[in-house]
Amino acid sequence: MAQTLPFRPVPSPLKASCHTCSLSNLCLPLAIDETDLESLEDIVQQGRIYKRGEHIFDQSTPFRSCFAVRSGSVKTSIVSEDGEEQITGFFLPGELIGLDSMGGDYYACTARALERTSICEFPVQKLEELTTRLPDLQHHMYHLMSQEIQHSHQLNMLLSKNTAEERVAALLLSLSSRLQRRRLSGTRFSLPMARNDIANFLGLAVETVSRVFTRFQTQGVIKARGREVELLDLAALQGVTRELSRQVCP
Amino acid sequence: MAQTLPFRPVPSPLKASCHTCSLSNLCLPLAIDETDLESLEDIVQQGRIYKRGEHIFDQSTPFRSCFAVRSGSVKTSIVSEDGEEQITGFFLPGELIGLDSMGGDYYACTARALERTSICEFPVQKLEELTTRLPDLQHHMYHLMSQEIQHSHQLNMLLSKNTAEERVAALLLSLSSRLQRRRLSGTRFSLPMARNDIANFLGLAVETVSRVFTRFQTQGVIKARGREVELLDLAALQGVTRELSRQVCP
DNA sequence: CGTGTGCTTGATGCGCGTCAATCGGTGTGG
DNA sequence: CCACACCGATTGACGCGCATCAAGCACACG
Known part of the structure; x- marks a missing residue:
């Protein structure tokens, strides 16, 4: 060992x-x-x-x-x-x-x-x-x-201009790239936070977050079971957020 | 002189x-x-x-x-x-x-x-x-x-949880207190920015900002002519934003 | 096996964005 | 000095996205 x-x-x-x-x-x-x-x-x-x-x-x-x-x-x-x-x-x-x-x-x-x-x-x-x-x-x-100031400003833009789908996609991509920095998989990982936390962070209702997850799933963009997620189509996610692929969070 | x-x-x-x-x-x-x-x-x-x-x-x-x-x-x-x-x-x-x-x-x-x-x-x-x-x-x-990080976080909260009226009230109060720090009037001043800028900053449409201004005016909370504003009822404005009286902006 | 907690799904309503028209003030050219 | 154009601000009508309310569902735990 x-x-x-x-x-x-x-x-x-x-x-x-x-x-x-x-x-x-x-x-x-x-x-x-x-x-x-x-x-x-x-x-x-x-x-x-x-x-x-x-x-x-x-x-x-x-x-x-x-x-x-x-x-x-x-x-x-x-x-x-x-x-x-x-x-x-x-x-x-x-x-x-x-x-x-x-x-x-x-x-x-x-x-x-x-x-x-x-x-x-x-x-x-x-x-x-x-x-x-x-x-x-x-x-x-x-x-x-x-x-940290810049990331918060990016988040402000996300909150004031983007739809629920764009916000969730941005968060998933942010987590993905931050995991990759550590040589971990950026396409298959376990969310550390509950849906509730995601909703709170992104200024949405829990129900909306849940709906976006299932919508992404039926579109074949992600696969999600509880906190386990797999990003199947990164390009599609990046397409949803026309910008800020990775710089949205701390 | x-x-x-x-x-x-x-x-x-x-x-x-x-x-x-x-x-x-x-x-x-x-x-x-x-x-x-x-x-x-x-x-x-x-x-x-x-x-x-x-x-x-x-x-x-x-x-x-x-x-x-x-x-x-x-x-x-x-x-x-x-x-x-x-x-x-x-x-x-x-x-x-x-x-x-x-x-x-x-x-x-x-x-x-x-x-x-x-x-x-x-x-x-x-x-x-x-x-x-x-x-x-x-x-x-x-x-x-x-x-600056804290203020941006406060703004995040404002954008994700508060109504149009609350956002506008928070901005007016922020400007007011920042002018007062310089011993200027905190109740009667001239907005340095256009409605468009206010809307953009607060994540609203220009029309919404305008409507909130007139609503506040008919309620007797403020008086506004173009960029000239007078805050008639600070307490009412603070009531609208139950929090963040002054810490919302840089 | 029952209870709790987190997640999902559906139905409904409201706030605010969008589109469109008008108004008022300012600058420009005749 | 006035007429016109232009831009910012206002007001109204309408529709959409998402919050809210309300059930069901899955899984973990005592």
Whole structure:
């Protein structure tokens, strides 16, 4: 089972191991070179496990850390005064959570694990110190945050101009391409979120999402059984969304 | 007319004068103290004038600078492949443009002056250098960018859950509070943008925006003649949007 | 085996987009 | 200085897409 590994002094179990993490080319490490990676490992707290549905933080938690998904998945949401919830993002392995809270005193949203999920933690105080010392890392932080702004703007366009079918297609394609980045199948995967979450995120009713799924299925564009989906005709899906194939979500 | 000023050596005309700018408590200077302000003044290029409708940058412009509105107003927008335009923000004096492009090679949107507008320019290369030296300024940049993410998320919620009336009310209240920050009237002002822009931004048809305006007017909630508006009943407007009184826009 | 929860399917109604016409203000040319 | 054209804003009539309400269905769990 255990495959042979190159001889590297085994890090102490609580010390980070970004070096050996398969996500290092997606996550923060990608911004910095080998020698500086140790600085990052010094501040990261590695791989705590959250159970399905468990809170990682919410809007009343003082903002102390950003988080990176290592395995599993997370949804973030905000709630308005009248109790309406709006899901603001789904996060897959290698993606960073908490950028919308940088510089604030409390988290700007609530984050919750969608399934059994492992998460690394970056204390912001140390992270900010580190980014003053490593200009490349600072640049990368700016880049990540600006991308989150762009994705949200793309989502705004999706919500204000596109039909239910276009929205669902865009989400499926976004998930597909994000899985492919990790060398996973982009055509056959399991949705981490419920129909309810999809509907909330896309500004639709659950029933509408369900109808779109069955319509796509009868058209032979996808095959879906519960959360298992297979994208049979990517071109058709991309045709539905004339644009924003992959840049719609975080 | 000219009021007596404290004797301060007059800065050379092209050298920045954040010191004397009335917006210094809204703009970047608010993050740093008196002594460091000179560093910021060294890199800023002050107050170029743009005519109504003039481009400040667009999506094919290499990203070199962030901009701060000094007077007037600006709209930013993105266009999808099929040519659909989506306005992503309206910017008033003291607000920073280009945060969605930080870390990229090109601007992520197009910016255009809505009226005769004066704009200060911050070259990003120098700005990034400066933020590594001034941790408070770096922190402030993170803060501004995270706020832009939050505002966009709020807008997502507005677009996916709220009616036309709620959206228009939210925009009016947002403008109102942003004007008040500058000690201007929050109840009587002139809209910098056309109905068309409002509609586009809020994901509505122009006709719908127009109808909402007249409906509000017959209810005695506002008074509007063209772009001149007066908010007669703030409480009623806030009642329409049960939430997000001021945080909906940049 | 019953209960709950998430998903699907059908019937109905409403909000808002669309199309079309008119109005008002502004700029232009005779 | 007026007549015309043009553009943004308004108002009305109509239809469609999706929300809503209401049942059924599938699967997991105690």
